[in-house]
Amino acid sequence: MKYIYHLVVLVGIGALIAAFVFLKGRTADAKRKALIRLYGPAGINYYAHLECEQALRTLLEGKKPASVIAKEQRWTPAELIGRFTDITACDACKKEFAMTDKGYVSFWCTNPRELQLLREIEAEKHGADPAARTGSLQ
Numbered sequence: 001m002k003y004i005y006h007l008v009v010l011v012g013i014g015a016l017i018a019a020f021v022f023l024k025g026r027t028a029d030a031k032r033k034a035l036i037r038l039y040g041p042a043g044i045n046y047y048a049h050l051e052c053e054q055a056l057r058t059l060l061e062g063k064k065p066a067s068v069i070a071k072e073q074r075w076t077p078a079e080l081i082g083r084f085t086d087i088t089a090c091d092a093c094k095k096e097f098a099m100t101d102k103g104y105v106s107f108w109c110t111n112p113r114e115l116q117l118l119r120e121i122e123a124e125k126h127g128a129d130p131a132a133r134t135g136s137l138q
């Protein structure tokens with residue numbers, strides 16, 4: 001009888017800890033989702049010459065903390081040069097962009113958790129089950 005009492009107490013404590021962890025995680029995610037809805041997701045855009053694309057991918061794969069490429073975009077020199085005042089050079093080779101370049105690629109990167117929350121928000125907007133959605137954001 002004494003062992004059953006201890007077992008019941010341990011299971012009860014375990015359930016309380018599990019509920020606390022679950023609710024705490026949910027609350028943090030709910031807060032982060034609210035911020036994403038208000039201000040957009042946290043992420044960084046990287047730009048590279050088309051011929052530097054693989055070098056940039058390798059550079060991003062080695063970054064810590066880990067980030068994931070959530071969106072890719074191709075640009076012509078006419079589309080990109082002068083569009084953003086702070087985007088003037090390749091993030092891979094560091095050379096300045098020029099109108100004679102073939103073109104560019106940009107990667108919008110974020111952390112894996114932010115991307116997951118973003119996908120859940122998009123799925124909620126479309127009334128889909130977030131777990132069933134596996135496609136990219138493009």
Ligand SMILES: [Zn+2]
Nearest residue numbers: 049052090093
């Ligand atoms: Zn380059």
